[in-house]
Amino acid sequence: MKRFLASCLVLACASCVAPAYNDSQFASKAAKTAQDAASAIETARLALQLDLRHGLPEQPIDSSMSDQEDALGSVAGTFSSVQPPQTKASDDLRNSVLDLLDAAQSHMEDARIALRRGDVPAALHALDEAEPQAQKLHAIAEKY
């Protein structure tokens, strides 16, 4: 019975996150992840720039920030659970993408905290600091 349950669990996990079989499949998953993550950072940045420029009402910008933070968290979660093929290239790619995602996520959190404290310039500053990661992620998305 236990074995049956265990195999069910394995099957369920496997069906949630499709495994990547070779380097190029893994790379294309990484590229998609990088693209979505870069988009989330840029969207949040645009929202804050507009907020600073026009003095927008709080709620729509707050919604936009949480949508993008959720998106970033979701792509990071999905990518980290993809099983990479056993090659150095894939391991390196995985590590560099995850590092970038980690850094981007923490900048995004800083931005959200500052925004909710009413400090839009600080929030924008936090996301400006995420710009290098966004550039690198975008470069990865283009490369693969």
Place this chain on the structure above:
Amino acid sequence: MKKALAITLGVVTSIGGFFDMGSIVLTGQTGARFGFSLVWVVALATITIVLYAEMAGRIATLSKRPVFDVVRERLGPGFGLANLGASFLINVITLVAEIAGVAIAFQLVTGVTYYLWVPLALILAFFVLWKVKFERMERAVGILGLTMLVFAVAMWRLHPDWSSVLHQTLLPSKPSSETLASYLYVGVALFGSAITPYELFFYSSGAVEEGWNKSDLLSNRISSYAGFIFGAVLSVTAIGVAALIFQPRHIGVHDLSTIALGPTFVLGKLGLAAFLIGLFMTTFGATLEVTLSNGYIVSQYFGWPWGKMLRPKQAARFNLVMIVSLLIGAFIVLTSLDPVAVTDIAMVFAAVGLPLTYFPILVVANDREYMGESGNGKVLNVVASVFLVVICIIALAAIPLMIWTKLGT
């Protein structure tokens, strides 16, 4: 006065129908990913719906029969029933998208999560369907929905290089970063978003109910042409705004809050406000229309009394179908599916369902028994047949493309 009203009906259908949750999402996504290279799909869809809405209106005027009545008679009860099932399902998925749109509009204004607004949207829709005079609602939705013109203003104020825009539109080339399959897949969804089947059910039933006669044929033509072209202009400019603002920044559109940034970018607070009002009005209007459409098609198939002008007690089963549709739609929204992803899928299914409705319309528009002198001319028949073939190809390609591209990713 009556003519003016008939024209309003057409124009409003186009705002609530042509430009609704599906169009708002799909134009934003298309512009951000493919720039102007899919604008031709909007043009194709517009010609198609103009042709077929005019035919459906003409059939309703001359034969006093709405589209689904004709569908059952021409396809027989078996195919008619299969068609009813498919159309009902497509309407329900569309309804999920529209209700989510209404609820998200509230969320963007208040900051309170949209789940909590779903019951309110439901009660509001129910109240309007039940108590508000339809003409009044139609006018309110029509006038306030015009705030979506903010996309046209924004596009113009962005001062794009028009010759380059024209070049990309007329000589479209797929961006190199995208596969051909996803280009076509998003094209199919964009097509579906422009001509969702409920529009014709709603339009032709309205014509029957308002008792259009031969003298209304001209206003029918004007309203279907002007209305849908108006909707198409909105769609194209919405694509344009996304193409000019989001594409260069590599921003992908996965949320309505992102789409709101477009008009805000150009027009600040005013742009944001206009978008939010327009989002609410168009999705709410479409919620009502899709709900009514479900009532229409089921009632017409079984021959029950139907109509938005009858009191609920005079059309009990019609009202029951509408209530059940709203409840199913709202329930699905609350299962926490991603509303934007649901919208994408709804629009693909809308494209799949089109031939089911459009084929019987073309057949009956040629039936001299009903149409007399006003049957289709030869030129119209050739053109309409060509477009029917296009619709069939799109419908057949939709599901394979959906699987092949893993939902367009």
Place this chain on the structure above:
Amino acid sequence: MTRDIFDLDLDILDRQMLDSAGVPCGNVDDLELEFVDGPNKPPVVTKILTTPGALGPRIGGLTGRIITGIWRWFHPERDPQPVAIDWKDVVIVDFAVHLSVHREEAGLSRGEDWVRDHIIGKIPGA
């Protein structure tokens, strides 16, 4: 479209019926033909059959059986028969089949009345 010759399949079957008050009361789901003038003469339409009890058998197959089954389930009688309307009660056939009888007399308002009395009528404001 008032004329003497009808194509039963296209002009009568599946058409909307309106009762003497002009209220929709179902579609022509099936027709009953009889050899009134003897077996060598063409058959004559004697009755219109309507309600899902007539629609189900016409569609046939599993779908038809499901429709009939649901209809029987909701029907108050133990062995319900589809509603039949005498052809002599048909006034005229144009975009719809106009009947000279009222829907209640003809037994065509049962479903509508039930939904009205038990569901829609109970909601405030109906």
